[in-house]
Structures are given as structure tokens and as C-alpha cells.
Amino acid sequence: MYAHERFSATREDARYLLQTISVLGATGSVGVNVLNVIARHPERYKVFALTGFSQLEHLKKQCLLHRPDYAVVPTPEAVKVLQQQLIDAGSLTQVVGGESGLKFVASHRDVDTVVAAIVGAAGLNATLAAVESGKKILLANKEALVMSGALFMQAVRTSGAVLLPIDSEHNAIFQCLPSHSRQGLTSAGVRRIMLTGSGGPFRQTPMDQLQDVTPDQACAHPKWSMGRKISVDSATLMNKGLELIEACWLFDAKPSQVEVVIHPQSVIHSLVDYVDGSMLAQLGNPDMRTPISHALAWPQRIDSGVEPLDLFKVARLNFEVPDETRFPCLALARQVANAGGTAPALLNAANEVAVQAFLANQIGFTQIADCIRHVLDNEPVGQVRDLYGVMEADANARRWGKRWLRENHL
Ligand code: NDP
Ligand code: MG
Numbered sequence: 001m002y003a004h005e006r007f008s009a010t011r012e013d014a015r016y017l018l019q020t021i022s023v024l025g026a027t028g029s030v031g032v033n034v035l036n037v038i039a040r041h042p043e044r045y046k047v048f049a050l051t052g053f054s055q056l057e058h059l060k061k062q063c064l065l066h067r068p069d070y071a072v073v074p075t076p077e078a079v080k081v082l083q084q085q086l087i088d089a090g091s092l093t094q095v096v097g098g099e100s101g102l103k104f105v106a107s108h109r110d111v112d113t114v115v116a117a118i119v120g121a122a123g124l125n126a127t128l129a130a131v132e133s134g135k136k137i138l139l140a141n142k143e144a145l146v147m148s149g150a151l152f153m154q155a156v157r158t159s160g161a162v163l164l165p166i167d168s169e170h171n172a173i174f175q176c177l178p179s180h181s182r183q184g185l186t187s188a189g190v191r192r193i194m195l196t197g198s199g200g201p202f203r204q205t206p207m208d209q210l211q212d213v214t215p216d217q218a219c220a221h222p223k224w225s226m227g228r229k230i231s232v233d234s235a236t237l238m239n240k241g242l243e244l245i246e247a248c249w250l251f252d253a254k255p256s257q258v259e260v261v262i263h264p265q266s267v268i269h270s271l272v273d274y275v276d277g278s279m280l281a282q283l284g285n286p287d288m289r290t291p292i293s294h295a296l297a298w299p300q301r302i303d304s305g306v307e308p309l310d311l312f313k314v315a316r317l318n319f320e321v322p323d324e325t326r327f328p329c330l331a332l333a334r335q336v337a338n339a340g341g342t343a344p345a346l347l348n349a350a351n352e353v354a355v356q357a358f359l360a361n362q363i364g365f366t367q368i369a370d371c372i373r374h375v376l377d378n379e380p381v382g383q384v385r386d387l388y389g390v391m392e393a394d395a396n397a398r399r400w401g402k403r404w405l406r407e408n409h410l
Helices: 009-017 029-039 058-066 076-088 100-106 121-132 142-159 168-178 179-183 207-212 215-219 228-236 238-251 287-297 328-339 343-357 367-378 387-408
Strands: 019-024 045-051 070-073 095-098 113-116 134-139 162-163 190-197 258-262 269-273 279-283
Touching: 009 100, 009 207, 019 029, 019 100, 029 045, 029 113, 045 058, 045 100, 045 387, 058 070, 058 076, 058 100, 070 100, 070 142, 070 228, 070 269, 076 095, 095 100, 095 168, 095 328, 113 121, 113 162, 121 134, 121 142, 121 343, 121 387, 134 142, 134 287, 142 238, 142 343, 162 168, 162 287, 168 190, 168 238, 168 279, 179 207, 190 238, 215 228, 215 343, 228 238, 228 367, 238 258, 238 343, 269 287, 279 343, 328 343, 343 367, 343 387
Parallel strands: 019 045, 019 113, 045 070, 070 095, 113 134, 134 162, 190 258
Antiparallel strands: 190 269, 269 279
């Protein structure tokens, strides 16, 4: 999966002379961190394309600063507006539009590396286009992998794409696994993968207050600054559930081999437990620039701008078992991980519908899990045969989710 062989020293040295990069989701939290790291190493990285969705002014500023060959926006109208603004500012960046624009910059032959940092199912097709073109992919968009894991990983194997996780937990696990883990976790002597999570902003909130928490409270994560959707996922612990499924696909693990550990300090980003009693962990300040830099430069190391971890300041590390009564989304995610087939795609779509409704103040925080449960209870799980089947499952789940919203609240 991680083509260590492909990255033999000579080829890799040549490749690192100047890596050209498309950043899908450049205007988001991950995208901004990626551009921060890239700007520190102009001799190594050249921006080929930047994509945005609603924040066109932000994308324009990024284009003027990083001078990509292409920018991608969602609609023909947005193409016209941004193109004219860039021309007026003397920029040579060409603006393209829509899903075809995203696929174009994800698969272009001049691109070495694609950062997949669009949020949600919207990132699936462009990320798959990058995979099918055999690119080096820095994967943040976990929803794409959760939805289509079997097809996604098959496409990685067929195309020879190099898949590097920048989700901090999976990047930590990748750093703690030996290169021969590709032959299977068991033969590498791995007993368990341990995914850490801070527990989010409501770890200690009295249960009877959870139904009244607001979107802004849910998005005020104690340790990480992130986009609103993943912040809500972190508050419900669905993020840890999606990450459990992500870990199963990335590291060819069974759900029973992945354990979730609440670690409020967010200093250990995950661990690998070996049969000889060794447990390897990756530590660092909670800053996405570390996993991003690791994956960008891998197998080398570069400066990320992240402050070194001060162990004396951290002083202590705590660990707790996750409370699945408080956080039912984690149990739902484990349930779909075990069910397989289209179940994770159903969960993901239902979660996107519910989180969007919560962020729009249409439902309460605890109803996110109710909505997802309703979808899983009603839409049967099928086998994943092709992308069409995944998209159909996604659409059906969204229909059930929206029907639940209508019947209960809207
Ligand atoms: P943000 O909401 O901050 O950014 C999302 C990006 O996707 C923005 O560039 C946004 O454009 C773009 N976008 C949104 N909707 C669409 C769409 N329909 N079509 C095309 N582009 C779209 O999210 P994050 O950066 O926080 O997260 C991105 C991904 O990375 C998620 O999958 C998340 O789970 C994952 N991740 C994030 C981490 C973090 O620290 N933030 C950590 C680990 C994983 P615009 O802003 O212009 O509307
Ligand atoms: Mg994570």
C-alpha cells in the first residue's frame, strides 16, 4: 500500500527536487496548513492547483501568493468572476470549474502530489481520480475512504498510487509501523492499533446538558482548530468512529484490532501495540503541520514550523476508556465497520446530513445519533460492487436522513 519500494533513494531524490502539488480544499483548515508548510520550502514544492468552494476571496488571495497554474471553483459563474479578478491583478492562473475541474487538476500529468482535503463525500471523485492516475496522495478526506474503502484501496493497488495519511492519528500509526507491515499486521507482530482522541469539548459535560449545546460550543475544540464539520464529528466522537474505519482500510486491520483511547492532552497522536510487549507512540504538539510535513517530505524530514513538544510542560498523560453511552456515534461506527459493504457509506451520508442540520440549528446535538440510527435501521446494507453502488447507498441514506429531519423537526 505504501510503496516504499517505489520510493527508492535515487528516484525519490530526483522527485524531491521540485514536487508539483494540487491542493484540493485549499481554503479549508487543512489546506491552509498545507500552504503554510509549502511556503517554507519553495525549493522543494511548487503549487500546481488550488481549489475552493465558497470562499472565493480567500482563494483569490491564495492564488496571488502561491501562483498556481490552475484554480478550481464550483460553478461557471464563479469561474468568470475569479478569472476576471485574477487577470485584473496580473495573475496568470487559469480558473476552471466544477467536478471536471477538480478531476483535471487531481490527475494532470504535471502533478506529482495531490492533497485530498475537501470535506465530506464531495471529495470522493477527485480523490479517486488522483488515485487512479497513480499520484502520491496526502489523504485528509477520510469520508472518501470510509465510503468507498474496498474500491479505493483496490484502485491504489492497481495504479501504484502512494497513499500517505495526514489525519494525525493515521500518520502517527504509519510512523510507528515498520515498512514490512504491508504484508499484514500479524506478520509484522502488531497486536493492536490504538487510536487516541481528546474526547472533544463535551467529555465532561453533564449528560442532561448535551441536548442543549450549541454549534459554536461543539466547534470549540479544546486542542485542535479545524473546519466545522470535523469539529462536530470530534464532539460526537463520530470522528473517532470514521477514523476507526479509515484505519482498517489503510492498515488492513480488522475492527477488533483497533482500539479507541481517550487521551485529553492530545500529545500522543496514536500508538501501535506489538506482541513482544512494546508499544510505540508518536508524540508532538497538536498541529496539523507535523503530519502534513511528514507526508510531504516522506521518507525525509523537513521543518514544519511546529514548536518542539515541551514534556515538562505537558507533565502528565491521561488515558480513559471512551464512554459509548455518552457518545453513541462511536458504537454506531464500530457496528458499520463490522457490517462492511455499503454500511460505512450509509453511516457517513447520514452523519453529513445530521451534522449539517445541527450546524444550521435545526436539530439538537444528541439528535445527530438519532438521525443516523434511523437511517441505518431503514436502509439495507448491500455489497460494494462499483462506485455507482456506493453513490446509490449515499443518496438513499441522505433521503432517509432528510425524511427523518422532516418528520421530526422541519
Ligand atoms: P474545512 O471545512 O475547513 O475545509 C473544507 C474544504 O473543502 C474547503 O476548501 C472548502 O471550500 C472545500 N469544500 C467544501 N465543500 C465542498 C464541495 N462541495 N466541493 C468542493 N470543495 C468543497 O475542513 P477541514 O480542512 O477541517 O477538513 C477537510 C478534510 O480533512 C475533512 O475530510 C476532515 O475530516 C479532514 N481532516 C481535517 C483535519 C483538520 O485538522 N482540520 C484533521 C484531520 C482530517 P470553501 O472553504 O471555499 O467553501
Ligand atoms: Mg484525526
